[in-house]
Amino acid sequence: xxxxxxxxxxxxxxxxxxPVLAHNYHxxxxxxxxxxxxxxxxVEGRRYLDMLAGYSALNFGHRHPALIEAAHRQLDRLTLTSxxxxxxxxxxxxxxxxxxxxxDMVLPMNTGxxxxxxxxxxxxxxxxxVKGVPADRAxxxxxxxxxxxxxxxxxSFSTDEVARAxxxxxxxxxxxxxxxxxxxxxxxxxxxxxxxxxxxxxGEAGVIVPDDGYLAxxxxxxxxxxxxxxxxxxxxxxxRTGRTLAVEHESVVPDVVLLGKALxxxxxxxxxxxxxxxxxxxxxxxxxxxxxxxxxxxxAVGTAVVExxxxxxxxxxxxxxxxxxxxxxxxxVGKGVAGFRCRGLWAGVDVDPQLGTxxxxxxxxxxxxxxxxxxxGSTIRLAPPLTITAEELQxxxxxxxxxxxxxx
Numbered sequence: 001x002x003x004x005x006x007x008x009x010x011x012x013x014x015x016x017x018x019p020v021l022a023h024n025y026h027x028x029x030x031x032x033x034x035x036x037x038x039x040x041x042x043v044e045g046r047r048y049l050d051m052l053a054g055y056s057a058l059n060f061g062h063r064h065p066a067l068i069e070a071a072h073r074q075l076d077r078l079t080l081t082s083x084x085x086x087x088x089x090x091x092x093x094x095x096x097x098x099x100x101x102x103x104d105m106v107l108p109m110n111t112g113x114x115x116x117x118x119x120x121x122x123x124x125x126x127x128x129x130v131k132g133v134p135a136d137r138a139x140x141x142x143x144x145x146x147x148x149x150x151x152x153x154x155x156s157f158s159t160d161e162v163a164r165a166x167x168x169x170x171x172x173x174x175x176x177x178x179x180x181x182x183x184x185x186x187x188x189x190x191x192x193x194x195x196x197x198x199x200x201x202x203g204e205a206g207v208i209v210p211d212d213g214y215l216a217x218x219x220x221x222x223x224x225x226x227x228x229x230x231x232x233x234x235x236x237x238x239x240r241t242g243r244t245l246a247v248e249h250e251s252v253v254p255d256v257v258l259l260g261k262a263l264x265x266x267x268x269x270x271x272x273x274x275x276x277x278x279x280x281x282x283x284x285x286x287x288x289x290x291x292x293x294x295x296x297x298x299x300a301v302g303t304a305v306v307e308x309x310x311x312x313x314x315x316x317x318x319x320x321x322x323x324x325x326x327x328x329x330x331x332x333v334g335k336g337v338a339g340f341r342c343r344g345l346w347a348g349v350d351v352d353p354q355l356g357t358x359x360x361x362x363x364x365x366x367x368x369x370x371x372x373x374x375x376x377g378s379t380i381r382l383a384p385p386l387t388i389t390a391e392e393l394q395x396x397x398x399x400x401x402x403x404x405x406x407x408x
Contacts, residue, residue, distance in 0.1 A: 142196075
């Protein structure tokens with residue numbers, strides 16, 4: 001960073017972005033310069049409690065000591081080989097991640113969208129090689145209001161017109177059914193179905209938690225109909241909901257789990273397709289790959305993330321603190337909160353529309369030192385780091401109450 005950049009104010013830095021950055025984001029007007037744990041600090045030194053945690057990429061908080069140490073240690077040894085060669089960190093990472101999820105094999109990638117794209121390719125290849133679907137006829141059933149990423153294939157099966165408009169023609173081969181509707185799902189599955197791809201909890205849609213039995217029903221249906229159950233746990237996984245994976249709330253083991261975000265510890269992008277052996281074994285050399293996927297720096301950080309989760313501490317914290325979050329939000333219903341959905345340390349909060357849009361509520365909270373993000377309409381998301389303390393969480397809830405009461 002240059003000396004000039006270090007002395008620029010938040011307003012100046014925001015203004016400097018305008019002519020040189022693509023306008024594909026509309027961030028809150030806060031310029032973060034430093035962070036640790038659940039707190040961030042802007043260039044003027046103002047502190048904010050981070051209640052978004054990088055959309056769950058920062059499940060372990062900013063700069064978790066064990067993760068920073070793993071990254072530093074690996075930076076001093078080796079960062080990249082490409083997959084043209086083996087590296088000494090990848091096997092251990094894959095072994096431990098497979099064991100953590102109860103599955104067999106790992107396909108390492110980088111971003112969440114890459115994991116989803118890879119999962120789509122694997123499901124199609126499995127359909128042709130194993131299920132016997134005729135060439136180029138495989139279909140994948142997805143849920144309405146999904147969010148799996150923003151690549152051209154993924155937005156092809158989005159129902160969000162903002163994500164789709166202007167990006168066609170769209171990739172065929174997907175059938176969209178309502179979320180949380182087993183009858184509609186069953187009607188959409190046929191002999192061409194390679195997989196059912198869903199989020200166990202829909203994050204971008206507003207933290208939509210399905211009815212009890214829905215995930216178990218998806219598992220039973222896919223097993224009976226001979227297609228794969230692919231669970232996108234990129235936001236919901238790795239401790240966020242009080243379990244290692246959100247599907248564990250119904251004791252479900254999918255055929256394929258997609259992971260990302262928190263797998264990189266907020267340090268490097270790390271994602272993975274984790275699956276049963278007979279599913280991932282359909283891939284052969286040259287059919288899929290990534291120069292950076294499985295790089296030793298990513299594997300070292302990813303292994304450190306798995307080590308944190310192996311203790312169960314963060315899953316327990318999310319479950320226990322999730323009780324505080326649920327209780328606090330429940331007390332605000334009728335006092336500016338119209339409704340909410342909560343699972344572990346993850347909540348979608350529907351604010352009374354008369355009090356403002358989700359964006360406006362987020363800006364008011366920002367001015368009070370709490371950072372959240374809106375989704376649609378008057379809904380905001382709360383997803384603090386799993387390292388947050390009970391006192392910090394209760395303080396954030398008091399701030400939300402203050403912001404809502406001020407508008408009544």
